[in-house]
Amino acid sequence: MTTVATFSIAFTRILAPSGELVAPLPAFAADPAELVALFRAMVLTRTFDAKAVALQRTGRLGTYASSLGQEAVAVGIGAAMRPADVLVPSFREHGAQLMRGVSAKELLLFWGGDERGNDFAGPREDFPVCVPVGSNAPHAVGVALAFRLRKEKRAVVCVVGDGATSKGDVAEALNMAGVWKVPAVFVVNNNGWAISVPLERQTAAVTLAQKAVAAGIPGEQVDGNDVIAVRSVLERVLARARDGGGPSLVEAVTYRLSDHTTADDARRYRDDAEVSRHWAEEPLVRLRTYLTQRGIWTKQDEETLLQECGRAVEEAASAYLATPPREPAAFFDHTFAALPADLAEQRAGMTAERRGEP
């Protein structure tokens, strides 16, 4: 018997939970402002999450999926992407969406049940949140194929959860991306849980990065709570993708500190002790420790930042709450480019009934 193939999965961590550097900093980190920007984006994301949860708890927002504890994944993605790239998100990438120019008000509109929240004024080509788990993966291949056909140096980032990796769509998409060598980067946000299903009951695979191996594309792991590492790894694979080097898969290992969504109560299936343990590894603390120790960040900076973020999020919430719902009949209007006769009739019927006409 001979061995015809072997594989190994690399893991990248630069900043340890203690705030200590365990690997050389990437070039971008030479400028402290870059690190501060990452920190600020994570704090804004956490502030936004807290506000969204509070709005939901007080009946002013729909079910919401918090990204508490996973901010480094979304922010690392947002920082590594260029404006011309396209994000095909799952539903926990608020941080990346905000960095790409989706406004907090738009996000709240979406989570508050208003389609206009997806009509981003900013990144016009980015996909909206994807609720059917894993079904976004093939779209990323299509978008990336479009870039390749037009010979554009752009790349797609597609985010899926650990649970999503069990879906056929994801396997099909990874495989197709590999065959066609399209500029797509798949980020698996491995937060350890798919609602109540822990990773070990999701798959027998040791890593999720190795799902890339079967698709014939590079796969690697990154510490998903280390925003420097996430940004660095993503910048590398995105540059390769834009330069025609093909797709890759990055498994960001993080942890879901929140309930699955505001409709979930994780205490039904998860030990508090496990959650407490993971608080020690969350992404903000280590970067704050690092920045503080280097004298780049002070308590005063922190207070100012929290105030700024709080204000920005409050303003967005007010703007969202002050936005009246759409004219109801509007939900007919984007079904097709032009309203077909029979749909026009249904629309007129609804309007007439609402007016109490026979």
Next chain:
Amino acid sequence: MSEVSLVQAVNLALKRAMAEDPRVIVLGEDVGVDGGVFRATEGLLALYGEERVLDTPLAEAAIAGVAIGLAAQGFRPVAEIQFTGFAYSCIDQMLNHASRLRTRTCGRLTCPMVLRSPGGGGIRAIEHHSESPEAIFAHIPGLKVVIPSSAARAYGLLLSAIRDPDPVIFLEPTRLYRVSRGEVADDGAGLPLERSFILRPGTDVTLVAWGAMIRETLAAAQQLADEGIEAEVIDVATLKPLDTATILDSVARTGRLVVVQEAPLTCGFGAEIAARVAGRGLMNLVAPIERVAGYDTVMPYARTETFYMPDTARIMAGVQRVMSYA
């Protein structure tokens, strides 16, 4: 002008669409070198190359999903699903994404794609190759559903489907692929997608059908004429959005309606047509609406499939029933 088969008309339309619009991309299993298992995409690879004619891995959900990504980027993908029996894997993508990308984003992202798929019975195929899922797709808001029944309509409707700014499910009756032949000008003229076609005028009864059933229905109308019954035959062609007016107008003149569908009876598209006529044209009816349909069984294997599919005799029997009301 030359006479071509329905599948050749599909081929001509694809060639024309690719020639006129560089955004048109054809993708699917075996559509390239092989030219498609029915040869619908024959010659496209040689003309337009691997960039625009993509042989895909065997993955139907991803074929639909990739087409959605391409369409969102402004391409005009025409995806082939080798047989409708395997298009069920695409329903998630078509229902949860293609059909609603425009709605979800208020028109920011759109999905101008066509999902072509050959189906229907009558070619003695192995199981899963003779399905009629049109009502399943027609039930999905945001999708258009088109089924041609002649070479000319295949050509014109497919061109319009490809040019349409929204997703279109284009179901091609394999049974007619080679036997249905007709003149096709190949002039690039599309046929309207929101219109049904009166194929035969008549005064006594309205027969409504689509796809492969058109052939049987026209044959029945011919025989009925010998018996002194003048049947009007309407090819629905575009099931969604439905041209209700043409059907209502016909029933207003004939007073009788027989809907013919190959698909199973219950919740078939014929039920929608019957409901619309009952709702808007009841006072014009002199007889109950008759549906001649496949049965609520699994499509039988080849040896007994002809007992399942409505044929001329069953259609005529349906007509006799509505004619028995004075």
